[in-house]
Structures are given as C-alpha cells and as structure tokens.
Amino acid sequence: MKVVVRLFLFLCLFFALSSFSIKQDCTVLKNNSFTYKLGKDKVLVVFNEDKHTEYHEEGKYIIQSDIKWISECEYYLIINEATLPNFPFKLGSKLHVKITGKRGKKIYYKSTLGGNTWEGRMTLK
Template sequence: MRKIYKMIAFFSIAMLMSFASKDCSILKNNSFTYRTGGEDVLVVFEESKHAEYHNDNEFYIKSDIEWISDCEYYLTVTETTLPNFPFEMGAKLHIIINKVKGEKVYYTSSLGGKSWEGRLTMVKE
C-alpha cells in the first residue's frame, strides 16, 4: 500500500513541475502562424526583431524585441504597411507567454490598459 502512495506522490509532483516550467526558447529565431479574419498571418522572430506578414506577404508589421525574460518581452512597432493598423509607430506592446505546449505558444498581449490572448503555431519547415 505504501508503494502506491509513493507512486501517486511522485506522479503528482511530476505533473505539477511540468505545469510550472515552460520552455519559451522556441520563440527565438523561429517562424509561427496565427489566424485572424480567416487568414493565416506569418510571424517571424529573430533575436531582436519581429515581423508579421499579412495577406500572403502583401503587408507587414515590423517591430523591435526587448526581452525581459525567456517568457516575457516588449515589441516596439517600427514600421508597417498594414492598412488601418490600430497602433502608432513606437507603440510598445507587452507580451507574456502563458504556456508552451508542443508547437503551440499561448500568450497574453497588452497595450494601453487593454489585453488580449492569442496562440501561435510553429511553422514546420
């Protein structure tokens, strides 16, 4: 009976540890997609640059990345050709990675007192 309790305790601790830790290194120097308005948007992360390509690469948003930690960063918008882009040049978005599950990255972005959640899916090359 004691073996069963030890096994349950071991698996419980292992499960808690897997939820507590997240490896956000998947973001750096990688490409992802997300869907908005029925279209896929390509997102490219480099060490200190970030770009989003909309409408089959017709439009883009470019930003500088300031890493706060492995799972938290700021994006400062530097350039865009996207029509009706809602932010001004120099806008600084705060992003926190909530969870990394396989090739999916779940995050919360905030700017100007508003926040929203999203999901990125890694592009398989």
Template sequence: MKQSIKLLIATIIIGIFSSWTNKTTNECHILHKGTFKYGDSETEIIVKIKGKKHTEYHNDKKYVIESKLEWVNDCEYNMTMKKVTIPDFPYGPGDVMNVKIKRVEGKEIYYTSTVKGQSWNGKLIKIG
C-alpha cells in the same frame, strides 16, 4: 512522527510545484526563435522571430509589421513597433505591445497581448 509526515508532504508539494514552474518557463524558449502563424485559414499571418527582430507578414506578405523585441524574462517581452504598412492599422511606429506567454502545449503558444490599455488572448503555432 506526525511532524515528519507533514514535512514530507510539504516537500513533495513544493517539489511538484517547482518542477511544473520550471517546465513551463523552459517551454517559453520555443518562442525565442522561429517561424509561427496565427489567424484562421482566410487571414493567416506569418511571424518570424530571431533575436530581437520580430516581423509579421499579412495578406500574403503584402503588408508587414517590423518590431524590436525586449525580453523581460523567458515568458514575457515588449515589442516596439518600428514599421507598420497595414492600412488603417490602429497601432503604429513607437507603440509598445507587451506579450505574456500563458502556456505552451507542444507547438502551440497561448499568450495575452496588451497595447495602449487594450488586452486580448491569442495563440501562435510554431511552423519552423
């Protein structure tokens, strides 16, 4: 009887963890296509993702970053910068940024980015 209860509890715990993991992974699809924003009201940056193409618009579209995406899995991608027009930007064409989605809450995507050994956390908001 005790072994049956232990087995039942273990099955429930595995089921809960499994459904939580699948839900989190499935929510990452929100970032695979669409229009997003990050930054504050003074420095809002627009990001468009479609397939393997990633474009960021800075300073009311005055400057851009164009990149190619390679998805590692549903919640992680490598972004190879192809074109950067932002003056004095610390990264340029050929640099690769790794982005890992940490969690998704509605239309808010929380992530960690790493490029050239530097990492930071951020948040994108899906707007279209």
C-alpha cells in the same frame, strides 16, 4: 495519531511542492517562424534574436518591431513599421507579451497595449 501525522506530512509536501514554480521553456521563440489566424487569413510571424516581423495577406503587408526581452518568456515589441491598412497602433507603441503556455506546436500568450489586454495563440511553422 497516525492519521494526524500522515495528514501533517501530506500538507507539508503539498505546500513544499506548490511553492515551486514550473519554468517554461520559451527558447523556441527565438529565431523561429509561427502562424496565427486573423479572420480567415493566416499571418506569418518571424522571430529573430531582437526583431519581430508579421507578414499579412501572404506578404502584401508587414508589421515590423524590435524585441526587448524581459525574460525568456516575456518581452516588449516596439513597433517600427506597419504597412497594414487601418493599423490601430502608432509607430513606437510598446506591446507587452507574456507566454502563458505551450502545448505541442502551439504557443499561448497574453498581450497588453494601451490598457487593452487580449489572449492568443500561434503555431510553430
């Protein structure tokens, strides 16, 4: 009987704990700078409260977007300007980004645009 009671308590505790979602702290995104690798180049990414700018080839080219925050860890980027040659997206395109994890200075994310989804990471500068 003790075994059944212990098993029952364990299962109750397991289901109670698994129903809680651990909320990520994504406040580091706002008003900060990050880098990510594109090929062998590093891209600088600057987040302001409602603006996002990427600097490619040491600032020679840029991509500027407005940020529409959905939650602390999820947002849309609406592309306003792109000087990067052969940039594949049109101005006004809406990129959905969701932060999937954070480990040390690394931020992991999943992006979706036009039916294409990819994962990436950026590092706090």
